[in-house]
Amino acid sequence: MKKFKFYFLLLTAALGILFCAPPVHAAKLPALKVKGAQLVNAKGKAVQLKGVSSHGLSWFPEYVNAKSFGHMKKNWGVNAVRLAMYTGEYNGYCTGDAANQKALEQRIHKGVQYATQAGLYVIIDWHVLSDGNPRTYEKQAVRFFRKMAAKYKNHTNVLYEICNEPNGGTSWSDIKAYAKKVVKAIRAQDKNGIILIGTPNWSQDVDAVAQSPLKGYKNLMYSLHFYAGTHGEGLRQKAKAALNKKLPLFVSEFGISDASGNGALNKREGKKWMQFLKKHKISYIGWNLSNKQESSALLKPACKKTSGWKNADLSPWGKWLVKEMT
Ligand code: IDC
Numbered sequence: 497m498k499k500f501k502f503y504f505l506l507l508t509a510a511l512g513i514l515f516c517a518p519p520v521h522a523a524k525l526p527a528l529k530v531k532g533a534q535l536v537n538a539k540g541k542a543v544q545l546k547g548v549s550s551h552g553l554s555w556f557p558e559y560v561n562a563k564s565f566g567h568m569k570k571n572w573g574v575n576a577v578r579l580a581m582y583t584g585e586y587n588g589y590c591t592g593d594a595a596n597q598k599a600l601e602q603r604i605h606k607g608v609q610y611a612t613q614a615g616l617y618v619i620i621d622w623h624v625l626s627d628g629n630p631r632t633y634e635k636q637a638v639r640f641f642r643k644m645a646a647k648y649k650n651h652t653n654v655l656y657e658i659c660n661e662p663n664g665g666t667s668w669s670d671i672k673a674y675a676k677k678v679v680k681a682i683r684a685q686d687k688n689g690i691i692l693i694g695t696p697n698w699s700q701d702v703d704a705v706a707q708s709p710l711k712g713y714k715n716l717m718y719s720l721h722f723y724a725g726t727h728g729e730g731l732r733q734k735a736k737a738a739l740n741k742k743l744p745l746f747v748s749e750f751g752i753s754d755a756s757g758n759g760a761l762n763k764r765e766g767k768k769w770m771q772f773l774k775k776h777k778i779s780y781i782g783w784n785l786s787n788k789q790e791s792s793a794l795l796k797p798a799c800k801k802t803s804g805w806k807n808a809d810l811s812p813w814g815k816w817l818v819k820e821m822t
Contacts, residue, residue: 525617527652528690530715533744535690535779545617545779546821547576548794550624550751551786553603554596556586559785560607563803565614571805574618577606578657578748578781583636583661586625590636606643607777612653619748619781620644621657624694628664628673636682637674645685656682657748659694661721668704670694679713692746694719699749701728703734706741717744720778721791724765725754732772739776747773747780752813757792761813770820782817 497701526537535543549570550560560579568574581604582588587596604620611618622637630637641656648654658678662671675693682691690711695705699721710716718738722731738745752766755758773780787795794814795801801809810818 501586516660525615525653527688528617528655528715529588530689530690530717530744531744533739534777535702535717535744540729542777543779544777545746545781547578547616547780548572548782548785548817549578549619549621550580551784551788551793552580552582552586552605553600554582554592555608556784556786556788557603558802560603560610561706561802562610562613564785565610565616565804567803569614569616571822572818574616576619576655576779576781577607577611578619578658579604579780580621580623580784581624582625583633584625588627589622589640590627599644600739605647608648608651608654612651617653617655619655619657619692620648621660621748623660625661625663628662629666629670630659630662630694631666631670633672633791634674634677641764642685645682645743649686651691655692656688657692657694657719660719661698662694662748663698666696668701671696672708672710672821675710679716683713686750688715690715690717692717692748698755700731700734702738702743706743708816709743717746718764719748720745720767721747721749721800722808723750723755723757724752725759725762727755728765728768732769735772735776745776745778747778749781749783751783751792752816753791758790761791761816766816782813786813794811 528535538541561770581600583590589597589600608618613759627814679691695702695718699719702720705718720735752761783792787797787799790795793811799809
C-alpha cells in the first residue's frame with residue numbers, strides 16, 4: 497500500500513512538472529553594451545547585428561508575425577529586426593487618432609514578443625520622416641519611450657531608436673536637445689538598453705555629431721543611413737571621420753536602391769558598403785519587409801505570403817541581402 501502511494505505521488509509530481517511548468521521561453525539574449533565605438537556583449541566581444549526593418553507598421557502590419565520572424569532567423573541569417581513606426585505620415589503615431597495609437601502600440605508589443613520568442617534583437621523605431629524635426633512631436637516621444645522603457649527594461653533584446661531621420665535642415669543642436677530629453681526619460685526606467693540617435697540630414701551627418709556627442713550616458717549609438725544607388729564614398733568619408741573620433745555608429749536602415757526607395761539597384765556600391773561595415777563591425781538593418789511595388793521591398797510584388805518564403809519569392813534586393821547575411 498505504502499509503495500503504491502509512493503509511486504502515485506511520484507507519477508503526479510512528474511505529470512505536474514510536465515504540464516504545469518511555466519512555458520519555455522527562448523533563451524534570454526545576452527545584454528549588449530557600447531565599448532568605445534563598438535557594440536559588444538557582456539564579455540566585451542564585438543557584436544554585429546544584422547537584420548531587416550519592417551515597412552511602416554500602419555502600411556504593412558501583416559509581416560510582423562511569429563512565423564516570419566522565426567523564418568528570417570532560421571533562413572536569412574538575421575539576428576535583429578526593426579519595427580518602423582512612422583510618427584507623421586499615413587496613420588502615423590502622432591497624426592492618427594487615439595485608437596490608431598493604441599493599435600500601433602499593440603503591434604510593437606506583438607513584434608517584441610515575436611522577436612523575443614524567435615531569439616532576435618528588436619529595435620523600436622520612432623520613424624521621424626515627413627515631420628522633419630524630431631522636436632515637432634517631442635512631448636509624445638518622451639511619453640512613448642517612457643512607456644516602452646518601463647515595459648522593456650528587463651528585455652535584454654530591445655533597442656530604442658528615438659528618431660529615424662531628422663531632415664529639413666534640422667541641426668544637430670536641435671536633435672541633441674531632443675535626444676537629451678528622450679534619453680533621460682528612457683534612462684529613468686532602463687539603465688542600460690542601447691539607444692540609437694538619428695543624425696542630421698536624413699541620418700548622414702555623423703561627422704558633425706562626432707564634434708559634440710551627447711555626454712553623461714552610456715550605451716548610446718548614432719544612426720548612419722545609406723542607399724547605395726545615391727550614397728557612396730562621400731558618405732563613407734563622413735562615417736570614417738566619425739569613427740576616427742570614436743563615435744559609435746549603427747546602420748539602422750539602408751538599401752542599395754536610390755534614396756527614394758526605388759530605382760535601379762547599385763550592387764557594386766552595395767558591395768563596397770558591406771565591406772566597410774564588415775571591416776568596422778558595424779551593425780546593419782535592410783529596408784524593407786514588404787511586397788510593395790518598389791525596388792527597396794524585399795519581396796516580389798506577386799508574393800502574397802507573409803512568412804515561409806522561398807528564394808523565388810524574394811525581389812532582386814531581397815536575394816542580394818539574404819545572400820549577404822547568410
Ligand atoms: C519609404 C518607403 C515608401 C513610403 C515612403 C513614405 O519605401 O514605400 O511610401 O517611405 O514616405 C528613408 C526612410 C524610409 C523611406 C526610405 C525610402 O527612412 O521611411 O521609406 N528611405 O524612401 N530614408 C531614406 C530612404
